[in-house]
Every structure is written in C-alpha cells, then in structure tokens.
Amino acid sequence: MKLVPAALAMLLAGSLPALAHDVPAEVVKSPPAGAFKAVSSLVKLPDFLPGMGQLFVDPASLPAGPFLAYDHDGALVSTIYMLPVKDLNPDKRFEDLAAPGGNVDHVDVYYNAGHPGVEEPHVHLVLWHVAAADEARVAQ
Known part of the structure; x- marks a missing residue:
C-alpha cells in the first residue's frame, strides 16, 4: 500500500534533528536576545x-545553563550545559535539555573542577552545532 511508505516518511521526517534554518533568529548571532547575558559580565572571566568561545547564559538557569557559545565572528557553535557532579546521581534527572542552536553534530562530555561562576566540580556537556573540524573556530 502507498499509505504505509507515506506514513513512514512522515514519521521519519518528524524524528530528524532540527536543520540550521530552524535555529531561532534570536540565538544565531551574538549577542543572543532575551534574558541571555555575557558570562564575562556576570563573573570574572575573559x-x-x-576552546569554548564567547559564552552567554540566562542567569536564572545557573548553574546548569544552557550556555550559548559563539566564535570570534559571533556565530553560534555550541550549547553547553554545566551539570554539578553532586547532582549526577539516581535521585536527580536532567530531562529535556534544549539545543537552542538546532542540529547537534556531535557531543563532548568532560569533567571540570570548577571555575568562576560555577565553582563546584561539574561536567561540561557540549552540544556542538558545527562539525568537529570546525571546533577550531573557538580554539583561540
């Protein structure tokens, strides 16, 4: 039946990641609109x-974020969550983490002992919106 392939196509289309054109205009270029503030304006950081870029966060979402990371040209490259290590246990869940930058190309997860703004040990969950080769855009 032709109905089955059409239904399957609709189901698959609905499950595909967001495309770049689906990225909200308010976050495509820095500074993002809304409640987002430059992290450097909130804490003593450059x-x-x-390795991360220019970071913006809604202060109400601290410490986890999301943090929006931009390259030197002001283009969004990743969304970063900073999840406290103490909260990574069976009693705590992090659900429905948003990827405001749309399509996620790949994900990095790494430990951080703490820094200004998020002093306690935490894990960086980095949702890259660019290919791994393009991470160099925030290398320096």
Missing part, C-alpha cells in the same frame, strides 16, 4: 574562552 570575554572569549579558548
């Missing part, structure tokens, strides 16, 4: 962090 405006651009090598």
